[in-house]
Amino acid sequence: xxxxxxxxxxxxxxxxxxxxxxxxxxxxxxxxxxxxxxxxxxxxxxxxxxxxxxxxxxxxxxxxxxxxxxxxxxxxxxxxxxxxxxxxxxxxxxxxxxxxxxxxxxxxxxxxxxxxxxxxxxxxxxxxxxxxxxxxxxxxxxxxxxxxxxxxxxxxxxxxxxxxxxxxxxxxxxxxxxxxxxxxxxxxxxxxxxxxxxxxxxxxxxxxxxxxxxxxxxxxxxxxxxxxxxxxxxxxxxxxxxxxxxxxxxxxxxxxxxxxxxxxxxxxxxxxxxxxxxxxxxxxxxxxxxxxxxxxxxxxxxxxxxxxxxxxxxxxxxxxxxxxxxxxxxxxxxxxxxxxxxxxxxxxxxxxxxxxxxxxxxxxxxxxxxxxxxxxxxxxxxxxxxxxxxxxxxxxxxxxxxxxx
Numbered sequence: 001x002x003x004x005x006x007x008x009x010x011x012x013x014x015x016x017x018x019x020x021x022x023x024x025x026x027x028x029x030x031x032x033x034x035x036x037x038x039x040x041x042x043x044x045x046x047x048x049x050x051x052x053x054x055x056x057x058x059x060x061x062x063x064x065x066x067x068x069x070x071x072x073x074x075x076x077x078x079x080x081x082x083x084x085x086x087x088x089x090x091x092x093x094x095x096x097x098x099x100x101x102x103x104x105x106x107x108x109x110x111x112x113x114x115x116x117x118x119x120x121x122x123x124x125x126x127x128x129x130x131x132x133x134x135x136x137x138x139x140x141x142x143x144x145x146x147x148x149x150x151x152x153x154x155x156x157x158x159x160x161x162x163x164x165x166x167x168x169x170x171x172x173x174x175x176x177x178x179x180x181x182x183x184x185x186x187x188x189x190x191x192x193x194x195x196x197x198x199x200x201x202x203x204x205x206x207x208x209x210x211x212x213x214x215x216x217x218x219x220x221x222x223x224x225x226x227x228x229x230x231x232x233x234x235x236x237x238x239x240x241x242x243x244x245x246x247x248x249x250x251x252x253x254x255x256x257x258x259x260x261x262x263x264x265x266x267x268x269x270x271x272x273x274x275x276x277x278x279x280x281x282x283x284x285x286x287x288x289x290x291x292x293x294x295x296x297x298x299x300x301x302x303x304x305x306x307x308x309x310x311x312x313x314x315x316x317x318x319x320x321x322x323x324x325x326x327x328x329x330x331x332x333x334x335x336x337x338x339x340x341x342x343x344x345x346x347x348x349x350x351x352x353x354x355x356x357x358x359x360x361x362x363x364x365x366x367x368x369x370x371x372x373x374x375x376x377x378x379x380x381x382x383x384x385x386x387x388x389x390x391x392x393x394x395x396x397x398x399x400x401x402x403x404x405x
Contacts, residue, residue, distance in 0.1 A: 009080035009106060009346050013039035015066055015096055016086035018047035020173045020186065021110060021139070024328045024335025025085060028374060030057040032339060034346035041075060050178060066092050069099055076103035081345065083338060084109035087187030089116045090194055097134065101127050108341045110139030110334050113191060114201050117142075117235040120355050128354035135350065138341035138358045139334035141166045141252075142235040144371070145303050146357060147364040148320040149240055151385060152307035155318045159309035161249040161396055163219060164236040165229050168256030170302030174329040188330070189282040197268040199402060200233030203241045203250035208405040214265050215399030217253050219306060222319045222388035224299050229253035230261050231399050239357035249398060257295030263288040302333070308393060317393035323386050324375035332374075340370045 016022045017040035041064035042048040048061035082100035086092045093116035100107040145164040153159045199210040215231045234252035271281040304321035326332040369381030
């Protein structure tokens with residue numbers, strides 16, 4: 001039986017709304033205009049008030065400690081939708097989602113942790129029975145990348161290899177004078193360490209496998225030629241095979257200079273050996289020893305996808321990547337995606353109850369049409385993606401197989 005509070009959501013709360021990702025989402029939500037009341041919830045009430053005052057419109061600040069389940073339920077009870085930007089998601093994703101479900105709220109987040117994403121699907125029936133719609137990972141990567149993957153895959157008759165990726169050069173936050181750093185490594189850097197240590201979940205030989213992170217992957221990229229990236233733990237590699245049957249390989253890879261990944265492997269090895277805490281490792285990742293000579297420019301974009309398969313009996317590789325992105329670097333790209341996901345929910349374009357990845361419940365055309373309203377330089381939904389193809393690509397050079405799950 002559905003217990004959803006209203007047919008069309010009108011009130012929402014954004015957990016971590018004063019953070020580097022959250023405040024960009026708040027701005028975009030207010031601009032889209034469907035939410036009548038938006039609670040900017042943060043443990044730092046002063047910052048939350050600053051965001052609410054800056055944006056105005058539907059925004060109200062509220063103090064919220066995301067480790068306090070009772071406090072979350074009290075705040076969520078006033079809302080139709082919970083938005084979660086609170087990382088690291090390995091710590092906060094499940095308790096916030098469970099509090100949202102218990103409060104009869106729909107839920108969207110920007111979770112980029114594969115383990116908490118897999119764990120969230122355990123709550124599918126619980127959400128479905130209450131008629132609640134849950135979208136996991138509607139940010140830049142995952143989110144924008146998942147929907148790019150659908151665009152690329154749909155140009156082929158059959159897809160066997162699907163790669164999503166992002167560049168280290170694009171994974172940076174824009175400093176804002178009104179919101180100075182509070183010191184210490186952020187959740188994004190801690191997440192990065194978690195996703196390059198231990199083992200990571202991906203899709204190989206038609207099944208889920210645990211792989212060693214930061215292994216090289218080489219591929220033919222339409223328009224660029226042969227490029228290289230490195231395996232990393234991310235949700236795309238575990239959610240896309242759920243919606244694209246027939247995949248033999250699905251990986252998420254990141255790119256950048258070799259020296260940076262050499263340093264990252266060293267830090268991850270020490271973290272795995274438990275000679276570093278998470279905070280210490282994140283600090284080391286943020287402060288790498290830089291080489292004397294500048295590395296060649298990374299040819300890969302901020303976020304992209306390549307699908308490899310067949311069309312009319314021929315091998316084809318199809319790539320898709322944005323031609324423009326919103327201001328705000330990673331924060332802007334991620335926050336706008338979350339806001340667009342909420343807007344599609346408000347417009348009745350996300351209808352399936354239960355826990356879903358973006359590719360399971362969001363139409364790419366709907367998403368990119370709205371997303372294009374925020375990018376610079378201005379473009380349209382039809383022109384937001386650069387889609388290119390090559391015939392007869394060379395085989396993708398893949399990492400060593402790991403343990404089957």
